[in-house]
Amino acid sequence: MTYSAIITDIEGTTTRISFVTEVLFPYARLHLAAFVRQHQQQPAVLAELTAVREQLQQPEADIEQCISALLFWLDADQKITPLKSLQGMIWQEGYQQGHFTGHLYPDAVAQLQTWQQRGIPLYIYSSGSVTAQQLLFKYSDAGDLTPLLSGYFDTRIGGKRDLASYQAILKQLQLPPAQVLFLSDVVAELDAARQAGMATVQLIREQQAASDHPVAENFYQIEV
Numbered sequence: 001m002t003y004s005a006i007i008t009d010i011e012g013t014t015t016r017i018s019f020v021t022e023v024l025f026p027y028a029r030l031h032l033a034a035f036v037r038q039h040q041q042q043p044a045v046l047a048e049l050t051a052v053r054e055q056l057q058q059p060e061a062d063i064e065q066c067i068s069a070l071l072f073w074l075d076a077d078q079k080i081t082p083l084k085s086l087q088g089m090i091w092q093e094g095y096q097q098g099h100f101t102g103h104l105y106p107d108a109v110a111q112l113q114t115w116q117q118r119g120i121p122l123y124i125y126s127s128g129s130v131t132a133q134q135l136l137f138k139y140s141d142a143g144d145l146t147p148l149l150s151g152y153f154d155t156r157i158g159g160k161r162d163l164a165s166y167q168a169i170l171k172q173l174q175l176p177p178a179q180v181l182f183l184s185d186v187v188a189e190l191d192a193a194r195q196a197g198m199a200t201v202q203l204i205r206e207q208q209a210a211s212d213h214p215v216a217e218n219f220y221q222i223e224v
């Protein structure tokens with residue numbers, strides 16, 4: 001089967017889960033309050049604070065209430081769009097100052113390169129914001145890999161476990177569902193993509209339980 005597009009998740013699929021949970025999330029937690037207080041008047045940050053207040057249904061929430069909510073969502077790993085956007089802004093400084101590089105499994109790097117050379121457009125769909133996705137690939141262990149990617153989707157298109165998100169992605173790509181392959185480690189995401197008609201492969205990088213989706217331990221095992 002030759003696909004017309006491949007869409008991949010990041011955490012647990014192209015990237016070790018611990019890079020997200022033990023490097024990125026703690027860095028964002030450490031810097032979040034100071035970042036928000038310092039940049040609260042900047043239009044991009046202000047827009048996210050407005051979205052936080054909307055999410056809380058508290059238009060009058062002050063800056064400290066917003067920060068508390070953001071930290072609560074971060075600790076609970078809730079994929080709330082304004083949190084994910086602010087995390088991306090905070091990580092930018094971390095990447096640019098060389099505090100960390102984006103982890104990508106070597107097999108993912110090699111296969112993404114091979115698939116791109118074969119002319120298959122490659123996309124990311126992650127709960128991390130588009131900015132966060134671009135940073136991870138730009139400042140990756142293997143150098144700037146953003147030229148491999150044709151586009152990015154984040155939670156602004158919808159949650160990763162929702163059928164409607166995959167339908168919206170297909171609408172943007174203008175491709176028949178069966179010609180699109182979605183890769184993820186999370187079965188609920190794969191179920192939603194399959195419901196939309198996409199082909200799926202579950203990545204089992206660590207000790208996750210297998211499902212009724214085709215499985216692969218690494219990108220070399222994915223038949224494209």
Ligand SMILES: CSCCC(=O)C(=O)COP(=O)(O)O
Nearest residue numbers: 009010011126127128132133
């Ligand atoms: C873009 S790297 C940060 C990943 C992140 O914030 C996250 O919540 C993981 O989401 P994914 O959909 O890639 O599992």
Ligand SMILES: [Mg+2]
Nearest residue numbers: 009011012185
């Ligand atoms: Mg994942």
